[in-house]
Amino acid sequence: MAALLSARNITKVYEDTVALQDVTLDVEQGMTGLLGANGAGKSTLMTLFLGIIQATSGDFQVFGEDGGDPIQAHRLIGYSPEYECLPPNVSAAEFTTHMARVSGLPRTEARSRATDVLRHVGLDEERYRPMGTYSTGMKQRAKLAQAIVHDPQLVLLDEPTAGLDPAGRQEMLELIAQTSSEFGISMLISSHLMGDIERTCERIIVLEAGGVVEQGDVSGYTTDTETLALEFDEGIEAVAAALTNKGIAVTTEGRALLIEEASQDDLDTIRDVIVETGALLHRLAPRTQTLSDIFRRPAS
Amino acid sequence: MNAPVSGHVVGLEQREGEVFDLGYRHYDGPRGGRGKAFMAVYDDGIRSVLGLGRGVAAKMMCGIFGLLVLGPAIFIISVAGFMSSFGGETDEIPLPKHEDYYVLTFIILLLFAAIVGPALLSPDKRNSVLSLYAVRPLKSLDYAIARWLAFFTFAMAFTIVPQALLYLSFVLSDDSPLGYIKDHGRDLWAIFAIGLILAAFMTSLAMAAASLTSRRAFASAGVIAFVFITAAIGGFGGEILTSDQDREEHGAVGNYGDEEVQAPDGDAAHYIHLLILPDTMIDGVSRWTFGDRAHFPVSPWYSAMTIAAVIAGAFGITVFRYRKFGG
Numbered sequence: 001m002a003a004l005l006s007a008r009n010i011t012k013v014y015e016d017t018v019a020l021q022d023v024t025l026d027v028e029q030g031m032t033g034l035l036g037a038n039g040a041g042k043s044t045l046m047t048l049f050l051g052i053i054q055a056t057s058g059d060f061q062v063f064g065e066d067g068g069d070p071i072q073a074h075r076l077i078g079y080s081p082e083y084e085c086l087p088p089n090v091s092a093a094e095f096t097t098h099m100a101r102v103s104g105l106p107r108t109e110a111r112s113r114a115t116d117v118l119r120h121v122g123l124d125e126e127r128y129r130p131m132g133t134y135s136t137g138m139k140q141r142a143k144l145a146q147a148i149v150h151d152p153q154l155v156l157l158d159e160p161t162a163g164l165d166p167a168g169r170q171e172m173l174e175l176i177a178q179t180s181s182e183f184g185i186s187m188l189i190s191s192h193l194m195g196d197i198e199r200t201c202e203r204i205i206v207l208e209a210g211g212v213v214e215q216g217d218v219s220g221y222t223t224d225t226e227t228l229a230l231e232f233d234e235g236i237e238a239v240a241a242a243l244t245n246k247g248i249a250v251t252t253e254g255r256a257l258l259i260e261e262a263s264q265d266d267l268d269t270i271r272d273v274i275v276e277t278g279a280l281l282h283r284l285a286p287r288t289q290t291l292s293d294i295f296r297r298p299a300s
Numbered sequence: 301m302n303a304p305v306s307g308h309v310v311g312l313e314q315r316e317g318e319v320f321d322l323g324y325r326h327y328d329g330p331r332g333g334r335g336k337a338f339m340a341v342y343d344d345g346i347r348s349v350l351g352l353g354r355g356v357a358a359k360m361m362c363g364i365f366g367l368l369v370l371g372p373a374i375f376i377i378s379v380a381g382f383m384s385s386f387g388g389e390t391d392e393i394p395l396p397k398h399e400d401y402y403v404l405t406f407i408i409l410l411l412f413a414a415i416v417g418p419a420l421l422s423p424d425k426r427n428s429v430l431s432l433y434a435v436r437p438l439k440s441l442d443y444a445i446a447r448w449l450a451f452f453t454f455a456m457a458f459t460i461v462p463q464a465l466l467y468l469s470f471v472l473s474d475d476s477p478l479g480y481i482k483d484h485g486r487d488l489w490a491i492f493a494i495g496l497i498l499a500a501f502m503t504s505l506a507m508a509a510a511s512l513t514s515r516r517a518f519a520s521a522g523v524i525a526f527v528f529i530t531a532a533i534g535g536f537g538g539e540i541l542t543s544d545q546d547r548e549e550h551g552a553v554g555n556y557g558d559e560e561v562q563a564p565d566g567d568a569a570h571y572i573h574l575l576i577l578p579d580t581m582i583d584g585v586s587r588w589t590f591g592d593r594a595h596f597p598v599s600p601w602y603s604a605m606t607i608a609a610v611i612a613g614a615f616g617i618t619v620f621r622y623r624k625f626g627g
Contacts, residue, residue, distance in 0.1 A: 094353030
């Protein structure tokens with residue numbers, strides 16, 4: 001199956017800055033995360049796929065068509081930019097209806113879909129209030145609503161959790177993931193927070209300084225490793241000292257001890273040491289590699 | 301990878317007759333292209349001027365200006381009606397006629413254009429709403445022209461409706477209504493023609509100013525400043541260039557009373573006077589359209605060309621500024 005978005009050797013140069021350099025990537029169906037620090041080129045890549053800016057060189061395709069004339073593609077694409085983009089004196093109901101109509105939906109359908117979508121994102125009660133009075137979380141939801149109101153096949157969300165507290169971020173991500181999985185809308189989500197991507201996306205593209213450093217399935221990166229992690233509630237120092245005495249190399253990471261390539265004998269020793277020291281073991285499991293590890297690895 | 305099934309998975313089934321929460325649904329109906337998007341932006345422009353879906357202040361603004369432009373017509377009709385009910389001849393009192401109407405309302409129309417017009421373009425730029433239009437099936441210029449036409453619709457209504465009411469009252473108060481229409485048929489097309497020109501003038505100025513700044517207040521000030529500064533240049537220039545002979549014959553430039561005067565060729569004072577756009581519009585173009593050419597020194601064609609140049613220039617600025625999104 002053809003990728004929804006694909007870029008081949010895309011380079012984008014602003015006057016004296018290289019925003020994207022020789023980027024080649026594919027965005028397939030499902031949830032894809034675009035991870036990178038601020039200035040890595042995430043927003044540039046998105047606006048390029050949307051046809052808002054032109055690439056300096058390279059080719060890209062949207063829905064398998066060359067990205068030259070975006071008008072056709074725009075009927076089936078939704079977008080929410082990183083920054084605020086909502087008129088403050090207009091109500092969410094009015095604005096979402098309007099955006100549905102601009103996307104080509106008939107008037108009555110636009111109105112009923114706007115109502116449904118605003119309810120879906122949790123803005124049912126507040127939909128007649130001017131959006132300037134909304135909290136950051138509500139604005140992010142309104143931005144999501146206008147991006148999905150015309151039932152697109154693909155939605156590009158640029159930093160949809162920006163400005164939210166951890167609980168708000170979690171709720172927003174759950175809403176996005178639910179919208180994608182239940183209704184089959186593919187999403188490309190950019191974030192500088194790896195936790196966001198890890199929790200919600202099936203595929204990941206990592207951008208660094210305008211180039212792609214990683215792309216693939218998230219599950220491929222979050223596999224179990226050979227490292228054994230022991231988390232303690234109490235007595236971690238005693239265990240660490242005892243294990244070192246018995247010749248097992250340990251490293252301490254917060255409330256956890258990490259042991260590389262533990263053998264069966266090592267496991268027996270560890271069990272005995274925990275019993276002897278009376279330490280309160282919280283968890284013992286092979287360590288899962290997280291996306292944080294990708295970031296710690298030097299870019300190759 | 302457990303990618304979702306391609307196409308649209310049905311999450312919630314819609315059954316006929318249900319009125320409760322359906323949440324998100326898929327849409328399989330028709331999807332319009334640029335034409336539909338254009339109409340949607342136009343409609344939204346109309347709603348924006350009317351303040352629908354916006355706050356109370358926006359709603360009041362259009363109403364206040366509507367009343368102000370209608371006010372003189374209502375006053376004239378009331379006075380004429382009052383006079384005739386007492387058996388008086390309405391011709392005996394000097395009530396304003398069609399050609400006088402814009403003397404009364406030009407400044408109101410200009411303020412309407414300056415205050416309300418920029419609301420159709422500037423805030424979308426200021427609040428980055430344009431980035432959302434940029435990913436819809438329409439071009440930047442479609443957006444700008446749809447907004448232009450939305451304001452033009454109101455400008456037309458505000459210039460034509462009061463005049464049409466006036467005309468209607470003249471017809472109805474005449475002893476022979478049909479005879480009045482026969483004798484004054486020209487007024488009807490003049491009302492329409494001048495409405496068109498004046499509306500295009502107001503709209504193009506307001507939209508050009510709004511296309512140059514993302515701040516509404518600056519755009520409003522820009523419209524007023526443009527009219528006043530050009531008028532000042534025209535006024536001072538006229539004074540400086542007026543010949544002594546001309547001054548002896550007519551007093552100051554533009555004070556031509558009821559005489560029909562044509563400027564002699566090459567009389568620079570009269571041409572620079574064209575920069576006083578309200579005079580050029582009202583005395584040059586408007587009165588001429590109504591068949592009354594007594595109040596302006598130069599040929600009406602020069603007035604018409606001046607106004608046309610302002611409209612074309614201002615429209616050109618808007619087109620240039622909206623040639624592409626984010627341009």
